[in-house]
Amino acid sequence: MAHKIIMLGGRRAGKSSILAVMLNALREMPGDLCTINDLTDYDEKVVDKHGIEHAKPTLRTKCLEIKSYLQKRTLIGTNTKFIVDMNRSNTAIRYNLQASIGGTARTTFEFIDVPGEWMRQNVPEHAELKKIIEESDVYIIAIDTPFLMEADEDVNSVYNRTLEISDAMGHMRTFSNEAKDKKMIIFVPVKCEKWMYAGEIDTVFEKMKLAYKNLINQWVENPDVEMWCMPAITSGGIQFYKLLPGDKVFRTAEQKIGEKCSKDPITGTIYLPDGQTLSPRRIDRLETDMSQEIDHTFIPLSWYETNGKAFTPQFSEQPVYHLIRFLVKKEVGLANLKLNNLTAWQRFKQFFGWTPPFGKNLPAFTSLINTLSARGLIKENGDGYHRITETIE
Template structure:
């Protein structure tokens, strides 16, 4: 079976696994309108079910690191994608890892593994802790999101890039900042400012035609908003609250990163150039028009407004039928 790898990139506590959980849960909900199906392997299914139960049972007020379990070891999440009623034809391999690997106390081997994940992945989803970026004028952004270290990882991993890649900036826990056109515009401004060095790197001559960059805000719970920062022993604790006592789990737009991924792959399939990294696309979609049509239908649902914006690489993400 053909395989495409995706790296969930981000330090400890930013919500990588919760983002992946919401992506899968909403993908299942939205994909039902197409002829596609996605099937997690048994281990992935069990882990995601446990995380989904946590997300659905959040208390009225909580601090994410104290409530949500953290990833303790490297793990792969494997999903098989294909037509309904047919043998799956693509393995989507998400690479998740403990966010502590970014810290100075972590081994060099672990840091090099993150770099290798980025290098071998068709797409990288950067989970952004939005309150850390937005609150107190971004006072805790560098400490929590570690954007300079992430930029350094891309400098090494993309140093000799020979095939296109997709980079998705995914603000999570962003419900508070999408309430109006003004607050949404401010969120986008702060992302561009907070990740300016990374975005400048990806714009250099050798990369700007090979790397597509998109912002996809994901409301991983949908009914939870940032409340306040409590300082305990000199450390910030970000407290969230549910919008009401009986508010139910209701994620918004969490399938969008996968829509963009499939749009990216479909666009490359139709590209006449030969990209060694993506040779499998010729076989995956080349002989199955029904599958290609189903992928197009799902990928065509990519949002481009309301906080969603294509920053770079339009030719790698434009309408596959255009």
């Protein structure tokens, strides 16, 4: 078993964050069940938007960054507002994880974090995206919940790349004949603390269905495609505050480079990324931040605040539990197909104890899934969790 999982979503939607906390949660899986090892080649370089090479960020480092950032913001206080990093990556980042049971039964997962800009059909990387989509088994679509819930339809479509993802997913390939190439699509609303804690997470599910209607309707009636909505809380202590216009403030007439900020249209308060506030009376001028324009659409800044909670991710392990269950079912189907296609000589050898080389790890991973289910660790419903089985009108 070796499987490819692609992470899709808009710029800074939270793909790498959800992957980092997923691994963190899996490392805390009861040791008697399964061991997760990170086999990623971290010597590989990634390229930022300026074309500069950097070391590939480790998933552990990413998780520690979230914890550290939350601790710093908590020390400052809950009254300050701040924005998250909205810079983009130009490189698809690949992470390789291995799940092992008893030291012998192993399966590997290649998670591919694809830049949101690759969704555009007019970029050269779009061809590579289509190839990865064709080859993948599972598709995790990270959804920036504040933009889904608070932005207008056009802004959300551009920021979360909803239509472009739907179009790109048209390149997903399934075969209802001998290959039994089943696929799984998992919609993961992230940064959803505000709605989860208010008991309104099902409203996120309802809006998500409408935003991704084209994608859902394209595949929902295909028996080889399984679709879920699985909201995840990646930090717990950072909560969405408000979408505000992206501006630049010049404190004096002599200042040549403006500072990124937002002016609250109701209170007039000017918020700076570091949590400071300015009074409009103490500045020279305010200008629209043209760097916030994406595809002829001005994207507001998404402001957050701490809510007093510690680093408390929730449900971040669930996508992996579900995808392992799905992949086990898929492998069982493939193994049965291969058994049915054994030659007469192979069947003769099997009668005398010969074991086919395929599917040898399946009993161990089937037992893992059965144990997770028996312990109630695989979440099926509640908290915005839904299996998507119907066409969206």
